[in-house]
Amino acid sequence: xxxxxxxxxxxxxxxxxxxxxxxxxxxxxxxxxxxxxxxxx
Amino acid sequence: xxxxxxxxxxxxxxxxxxxxxxxxxxxxxxxxxxxxxxxxxxxxxxxxxxxxxxxxxxxxxxxxxxxxxxxxxxxxxxxxxxxxxxxxxxxxxxxxxxxxxxxxxxxxxxxxxxxxxxxxxxxxxxxxxxxxxxxxxxxxxxxxxxxxxxxxxxxxxxxxxxxxxxxxxxxxxxxxxxxxxxxxxxxxxxxxxxxxxxxxxxxxxxxxxxxxxxxxxxxxxxxxxxxxxxxxxxxxxxxxxxxxxxxxxxxxxxxxxxxxxxxxxxxxxxxxxxxxxxxxxxxxxxxxxxxxxxxxxxxxxxxxxxxxxxxxxxxxxxxxxxxxxxxxxxxxxxxxxxxxxxxxxxxxxxxxxxxxxxxxxxxxxxxxxxxxxxxxxxxxxxxxxxxxxxxxxxxxxxxxxxxxxxxxxxxxxxxxxxxxxxxxxxxxxxxxxxxxxxxxxxxxxxxxxxxxxxxxxxxxxxxxxxxxxxxxxxxxxxx
Numbered sequence: 001x002x003x004x005x006x007x008x009x010x011x012x013x014x015x016x017x018x019x020x021x022x023x024x025x026x027x028x029x030x031x032x033x034x035x036x037x038x039x040x041x
Numbered sequence: 042x043x044x045x046x047x048x049x050x051x052x053x054x055x056x057x058x059x060x061x062x063x064x065x066x067x068x069x070x071x072x073x074x075x076x077x078x079x080x081x082x083x084x085x086x087x088x089x090x091x092x093x094x095x096x097x098x099x100x101x102x103x104x105x106x107x108x109x110x111x112x113x114x115x116x117x118x119x120x121x122x123x124x125x126x127x128x129x130x131x132x133x134x135x136x137x138x139x140x141x142x143x144x145x146x147x148x149x150x151x152x153x154x155x156x157x158x159x160x161x162x163x164x165x166x167x168x169x170x171x172x173x174x175x176x177x178x179x180x181x182x183x184x185x186x187x188x189x190x191x192x193x194x195x196x197x198x199x200x201x202x203x204x205x206x207x208x209x210x211x212x213x214x215x216x217x218x219x220x221x222x223x224x225x226x227x228x229x230x231x232x233x234x235x236x237x238x239x240x241x242x243x244x245x246x247x248x249x250x251x252x253x254x255x256x257x258x259x260x261x262x263x264x265x266x267x268x269x270x271x272x273x274x275x276x277x278x279x280x281x282x283x284x285x286x287x288x289x290x291x292x293x294x295x296x297x298x299x300x301x302x303x304x305x306x307x308x309x310x311x312x313x314x315x316x317x318x319x320x321x322x323x324x325x326x327x328x329x330x331x332x333x334x335x336x337x338x339x340x341x342x343x344x345x346x347x348x349x350x351x352x353x354x355x356x357x358x359x360x361x362x363x364x365x366x367x368x369x370x371x372x373x374x375x376x377x378x379x380x381x382x383x384x385x386x387x388x389x390x391x392x393x394x395x396x397x398x399x400x401x402x403x404x405x406x407x408x409x410x411x412x413x414x415x416x417x418x419x420x421x422x423x424x425x426x427x428x429x430x431x432x433x434x435x436x437x438x439x440x441x442x443x444x445x446x447x448x449x450x451x452x453x454x455x456x457x458x459x460x461x462x463x464x465x466x467x468x469x470x471x472x473x474x475x476x477x478x479x480x481x482x483x484x485x486x487x488x489x490x491x492x493x494x495x496x497x498x499x500x501x502x503x504x505x506x507x508x509x510x511x512x513x514x515x516x517x518x519x520x
Binding site for chain 1: 297380381382410412417420421422423425428429463468494496498499504506
């Protein structure tokens with residue numbers, strides 16, 4: 001579903017980390033061009 | 042088996058509305074929005090409102106966390122009329138007295154207060170249970186306002202009490218960014234709150250501070266200069282002003298979960314016999330004042346991040362009475378564990394429990410990140426403790442240890458509402474330690490797990506996060 005798409009993967013400490021989002025994006029054919037995890041507290 | 046015990050705890054808050062502007066977020070936003078300072082000033086709470094705020098009363102131990110389930114939200118409107126400044130474990134100090142302590146802990150003539158304000162604060166503090174003759178000497182007589190205005194004109198930061206200019210803090214070095222007034226204010230507020238927490242715990246326990254062998258500070262401040270940024274040992278500086286004449290100390294740094302790491306290390310030092318009594322401290326965090334103020338302003342709420350928070354814990358050898366720290370079942374998030382929430386909670390919760398054949402529901406109460414949701418939700422940061430309880434409960438369901446239909450109730454049955462000020466390391470599980478010890482000693486619960494998590498990735502050195510956990514339980518009486 002992400003074939004040919006470049007994706008920004010921004011995760012959250014208490015939710016889903018950026019690295020996990022990036023892995024899912026890759027599996028779905030996308031290209032993670034940024035992956036980072038934020039902490040909102 | 043004997044284990045180290047929690048001999049006592051303290052929790053203190055300093056209500057500092059006029060320091061909110063020196064928080065990291067407001068400081069940066071003021072440069073973009075010239076109207077923001079006035080918007081914030083309009084929404085600052087007075088001392089009475091901060092004192093009567095139910096989460097603050099939970100923090101100092103006057104009411105239980107569970108009591109918050111019964112208090113209608115918003116808590117900032119439904120204030121507790123019978124609230125008290127003092128609680129069983131500490132106090133909520135008003136701003137003017139805290140400025141006095143800022144001066145008292147200053148060893149290098151960085152802080153200047155006006156003569157008139159110093160006289161007023163001296164009168165207020167003279168009735169305080171922890172104020173000493175030495176403190177009075179350190180407070181001094183103040184200086185003329187003219188001198189303070191000259192120092193501000195030369196670059197010192199003004200200190201206000203309401204609209205009134207009452208003092209300033211100046212740079213500690215002409216060229217060193219680590220010793221600029223703003224950084225020194227961060228470090229001195231941490232030191233002052235830490236000292237107050239230490240003195241409170243010794244007072245409450247009637248514990249002679251000379252019997253402390255080692256002090257361990259677990260906060261997120263960075264004390265140091267240009268050659269050793271973050272070099273630390275604020276612990277020893279705090280110990281000096283708390284009567285710990287036979288103590289050395291050190292700081293443990295591990296982002297928000299620093300306090301939980303420090304508890305494990307402190308317990309280990311006691312268990313090994315290296316030191317008999319160790320005090321763990323977490324001082325307040327100036328940088329996080331007003332952090333979520335944009336969310337509060339946009340929801341027409343008061344600025345709720347207007348308190349500095351601190352705690353102190355005294356750990357000693359097994360006395361056969363106080364709750365034990367189970368050092369044989371420490372949970373830790375290993376480098377190779379993976380970064381998904383499931384991997385983190387398996388490391389911190391499931392693995393240590395498996396080791397002693399306990400199921401997740403066998404822990405009566407979990408203390409996780411205890412951020413007050415009333416502070417975080419308006420800023421879009423969600424209800425952090427609720428999310429954490431959801432994760433632990435879901436792990437229990439996956440393990441077949443909890444019926445799926447009980448998941449929604451897991452937060453209430455094994456957790457609590459968040460009530461801690463969003464002071465970085467402070468909300469990380471330990472605010473519940475006092476309540477847990479009390480509940481264990483009174484036979485209401487048998488054991489509690491403390492789970493801390495840290496966002497290591499914020500320092501741009503690794504993409505990893507971190508976490509650590511420990512269990513305290515009813516003393517088996519073998520000590």
